[in-house]
Amino acid sequence: METRAAAERKVYSVAEFNRRLATYVGRVRDVWVEGEISELRRSPAWGTVFLTLKDTRTGACLSLTMPRRRFDSIEPALTEGERVQANGSLSLYEARGEVSLRAGTLERVGAGDHAAALALLRRTLAAEGLFAPERKRRLPRFPRAVGLLTGVDAAARGDVVAAIATRYPAVRLVIAETRVQGPWAPGAIVTALGRLSACDGVDVVILARGGGSFEDLLPFSDERVVRAIAGCAVPVVSAVGHEQDEPLCDLAADMRAPTPTAAARLVVPDLDELRAGLGRSRQRLGAGTGRALERDRARVERSRERLAVAPRLLLERRRSALDRSAARLQALSPRATLARGYAIVRAGDAVVRDAGTVSAGGLVEIELEQGGLGARVEEVRP
Amino acid sequence: MSEPSFEELQRELDEVVARLERGDVPLDEALALWRRGEELHRACVERLDRAELEIEDLRLGDGSGRDSEPPGG
Numbered sequence: 001m002e003t004r005a006a007a008e009r010k011v012y013s014v015a016e017f018n019r020r021l022a023t024y025v026g027r028v029r030d031v032w033v034e035g036e037i038s039e040l041r042r043s044p045a046w047g048t049v050f051l052t053l054k055d056t057r058t059g060a061c062l063s064l065t066m067p068r069r070r071f072d073s074i075e076p077a078l079t080e081g082e083r084v085q086a087n088g089s090l091s092l093y094e095a096r097g098e099v100s101l102r103a104g105t106l107e108r109v110g111a112g113d114h115a116a117a118l119a120l121l122r123r124t125l126a127a128e129g130l131f132a133p134e135r136k137r138r139l140p141r142f143p144r145a146v147g148l149l150t151g152v153d154a155a156a157r158g159d160v161v162a163a164i165a166t167r168y169p170a171v172r173l174v175i176a177e178t179r180v181q182g183p184w185a186p187g188a189i190v191t192a193l194g195r196l197s198a199c200d201g202v203d204v205v206i207l208a209r210g211g212g213s214f215e216d217l218l219p220f221s222d223e224r225v226v227r228a229i230a231g232c233a234v235p236v237v238s239a240v241g242h243e244q245d246e247p248l249c250d251l252a253a254d255m256r257a258p259t260p261t262a263a264a265r266l267v268v269p270d271l272d273e274l275r276a277g278l279g280r281s282r283q284r285l286g287a288g289t290g291r292a293l294e295r296d297r298a299r300v301e302r303s304r305e306r307l308a309v310a311p312r313l314l315l316e317r318r319r320s321a322l323d324r325s326a327a328r329l330q331a332l333s334p335r336a337t338l339a340r341g342y343a344i345v346r347a348g349d350a351v352v353r354d355a356g357t358v359s360a361g362g363l364v365e366i367e368l369e370q371g372g373l374g375a376r377v378e379e380v381r382p
Numbered sequence: 383m384s385e386p387s388f389e390e391l392q393r394e395l396d397e398v399v400a401r402l403e404r405g406d407v408p409l410d411e412a413l414a415l416w417r418r419g420e421e422l423h424r425a426c427v428e429r430l431d432r433a434e435l436e437i438e439d440l441r442l443g444d445g446s447g448r449d450s451e452p453p454g455g
Contacts (some may be wrong), residue, residue, distance in 0.1 A: 142389040161437065170388060170433030176440040192442055199440070271430060278392075278426050281399050285419040288402030292412035295405065 018094040025099055028090040033062060033101060034109060039213045040080045042068065053086060053101070054215065063100035064088075074106060080214045081115030084108055118221055122248055125223070130230045131251040137235040139255060139267055143203035145172035146267050147196035147234070149189065151180040156208035156239070156260040163264030168271050174199050180209050185219035190228040197233045204267045205232065207249060208260040209240045220247035229253055239263035338369040356382045388429045395422040
């Protein structure tokens with residue numbers, strides 16, 4: 001092909017080209033386009049609502065704008081994932097050379113394919129018990145190694161590394177960077193998760209991905225990925241997208257974190273807290289030993305006191321035993337018998353027990369309690 | 383035998399403290415526990431002092447090559 005001489009070319013500046021292009025584009029009026037709403041951006045501060053219409057079969061996209069008041073008047077309010085037919089005219093944003101459909105009308109066409117499919121999958125997996133609270137596993141308190149699954153060069157990587165390095169560096173971090181977007185992402189995520197959880201020492205895995213559009217996060221709601229998380233050999237912490245996105249991986253994970261940094265905080269203990277705890281343990285150690293010493297000192301003290309009073313106690317015990325013996329002796333003495341009215345009869349030195357041992361007219365001595373009698377025997381009755 | 387993990391050391395320290403605090407151990411044993419506790423405490427602190435984050439990248443080799451998509455943001 002021959003190149004025309006530079007002088008003969010008709011050359012446009014970009015601005016001029018875009019201006020001319022705009023007039024062509026502007027001729028496309030009153031067209032109807034059907035697709036699924038994604039990346040809906042609406043702010044009360046803006047007069048225009050921006051969204052992307054997406055072809056669910058091929059993924060082809062078209063930018064669409066609509067005056068905010070018109071958009072807000074649609075009842076019930078449209079949300080991402082819904083299927084709509086849009087009517088309007090094409091316009092070119094000259095500063096960027098981008099075409100968008102300026103819609104005057106947006107009509108809902110049933111439920112969006114993706115959103116409906118996702119809702120169905122969610123119900124199915126929930127019915128299977130995949131999201132049940134009793135399935136959730138506790139995270140290890142001191143993981144030997146932490147697995148991190150994230151997109152290549154993702155900010156999430158830096159966040160997790162920084163959070164762990166400052167919080168608890170006594171750990172190994174095994175990182176698997178993989179595709180997290182596009183049709184191959186689910187398979188890649190499942191593979192990476194399997195490899196990570198099989199790594200020696202990996203006791204917990206963080207699944208991290210920053211925010212993105214509904215479509216960007218779809219791999220994290222893929223059935224294969226969700227099942228792989230539920231069946232993972234070690235607990236999984238999910239930090240995917242923003243809180244309101246709630247991809248299905250969040251429901252299957254053992255714990256969800258709002259950000260990769262928060263996920264890192266969940267999986268490792270805090271170094272400062274650990275140090276403080278160790279300090280407290282040491283104090284209690286000293287206090288416990290001190291108490292044991294104090295207790296034994298008190299015990300020795302008590303023993304000494306008891307030792308001091310022991311001889312006196314012994315003496316008192318002996319004395320009272322002696323008193324008791326004296327009383328018993330007293331009870332056995334003949335004096336006591338005489339006191340009861342008995343008398344002792346003696347003939348000479350011998351006590352008279354048998355009438356036959358004395359004879360009539362003999363002398364006997366009778367001993368009474370008080371005094372005694374000298375008597376002569378009048379009669380003997382043997 | 384491999385080196386005990388930080389978790390094992392800390393658990394033993396907690397046990398030693400708990401035994402001492404029950405207060406029913408003889409003095410000799412209490413002193414032995416205290417010595418063991420001090421040893422464990424020192425080992426734990428040393429472990430934390432020399433800790434350094436170790437990062438290891440997993441080569442996935444899944445044939446897909448490196449992800450060329452922009453990082454999620």
